[in-house]
Amino acid sequence: MKVLWAPWRMEHVLGTTARAQGCLFEPPDTAVQDKSQLLLFRDELTVVLLNRFPYANGHLLLAPRRHLADLTELTPQENSRLMAMLAACCTILRRHLHPDGINIGLNLGAAAGAGIADHLHFHFVPRWQDDHNFMTVCAEVRTIPQHIERTFDLLAPDFLDLMPAPAP
Template sequence: MKTLWTPWRMEHVLGRAPASEGCLFEPPGDTLHDKRSLLLFRDNLSVVLLNRFPYANGHLLLAPRRHLNDLTEASSEESHRLMELLAVCCTILRRKLNPHGINIGLNLGRAAGAGIVDHFHFHLVPRWEGDHNFMTVCAEIRTIPQHIDHTFDLLLPEFIELATNPDPCIPR
């Protein structure tokens, strides 16, 4: 039998995770990357973070840098950049994690499932056939087979390249 060890999720599963100060999508400072806040990328319009409580390893969060609670409040420039980065993030996830598919979601409002209602954001969740088993169904616990620090280190070089490459498609 194999054991999947995901200890960083237990505080979240039990509802004891400390509330973070400020907005998750507005990490302090102006650095482009920050492992402590799981910030993989930031430019003048957008941020990409690893989800601290992921549904699967590589679960990314993409948000406008400006604090907006609804998609309809985004400027056309912000909307264009977010769509551009959705595609780039998919490319990076496929290149580095080789998922069989990717779920992309946006929940607007608490009734729609938004856990953070005042700063809209996209979820990008890599998926593999058979990636969730009886644990999710029976115990409402997901197992994540890769430590979040390792996932951050694996993805960061691609986002560093994105920050220095004027072409957002990162051809290769």
């Protein structure tokens, strides 16, 4: 018998994870990147995080910086930047994790499945052919093949490359 270990998920499974102060999509400070927060990227309009409780390796979250709940509240500039970041996130995931596909989802409202309904955010879930993950189906447990901090280290340099060069 093979044993699959994912001990960092136990607090989430038991519901004993400490609640973060403030909004997940509004990490403290002004850092562009912060491994302790799983913050891969932050600019003036968007934020990209690794999901701390992922459905699959490389599960990203993309949100506007501004705290809003619905697509209809986005400015044209925010909307345009989010679309550009959707493409950039796909490119980075494909470059480093080589998925055969990527699910991109947006749940608007709690009734639609949004766990954090008051801050609009997209999910990116990399998928691999024939990796249907029997554990999720049989035991409602997810197995993630790479530690989340290793995934952060793998993706982080490419997200830093998205930052504009400082003005002279």
